[in-house]
Amino acid sequence: MATARSSRGPVARAVLQQCLHAKLQVKPAEPGAEATWVEIQRGLIIYVCFFKGASEEIIPQMVNTLIHVKLSETEGGEYVSVLDLPGSILIIPQATLGGKLKGRRMQYHSNIEKEIGLELYSQLVFQCERELAANAKCAEAGVVLKHGTYGNRQVLKVDTNGPFTHMIEF
Numbered sequence: 001m002a003t004a005r006s007s008r009g010p011v012a013r014a015v016l017q018q019c020l021h022a023k024l025q026v027k028p029a030e031p032g033a034e035a036t037w038v039e040i041q042r043g044l045i046i047y048v049c050f051f052k053g054a055s056e057e058i059i060p061q062m063v064n065t066l067i068h069v070k071l072s073e074t075e076g077g078e079y080v081s082v083l084d085l086p087g088s089i090l091i092i093p094q095a096t097l098g099g100k101l102k103g104r105r106m107q108y109h110s111n112i113e114k115e116i117g118l119e120l121y122s123q124l125v126f127q128c129e130r131e132l133a134a135n136a137k138c139a140e141a142g143v144v145l146k147h148g149t150y151g152n153r154q155v156l157k158v159d160t161n162g163p164f165t166h167m168i169e170f
Contacts (some may be wrong), residue, residue: 043087095138
């Protein structure tokens with residue numbers, strides 16, 4: 001697989017986790033208001049982190065790779081993409097994917113600036129939504145794309161049929 005890396009290493013990292021159901025809190029409860037959640041049924045959770053040096057040029061490659069990688073198992077045991085399953089997608093910004101251990105503490109010096117990361121994350125979500133909407137099989141099945149809130153801690157509840165987690169660097 002081709003990667004678009006800076007001379008210092010990867011510009012983005014994604015961790016993929018298949019799920020049977022996932023529910024993500026995108027806004028915590030406040031006085032007078034309950035927490036806000038988004039959820040998907042069977043599909044794929046994509047955790048994503050951008051590093052310094054990432055630009056919008058990486059987004060099309062990330063989208064193409066993430067939605068076409070064959071990780072979802074069909075009833076017959078064949079591995080297909082989330083589009084071919086068809087399955088829903090939950091995208092979660094995960095700055096901790098950029099952490100490096102120094103001594104006994106994690107440091108995040110290689111993570112992108114928050115404003116640029118938010119823009120790249122927004123573009124990634126938008127382009128994934130567009131691909132999902134353009135896929136007839138997904139539209140017919142009524143699958144959805146949901147996403148987390150960039151820059152906030154979020155509560156995640158996941159039901160999965162196995163720890164089937166993969167990391168991809170770009």
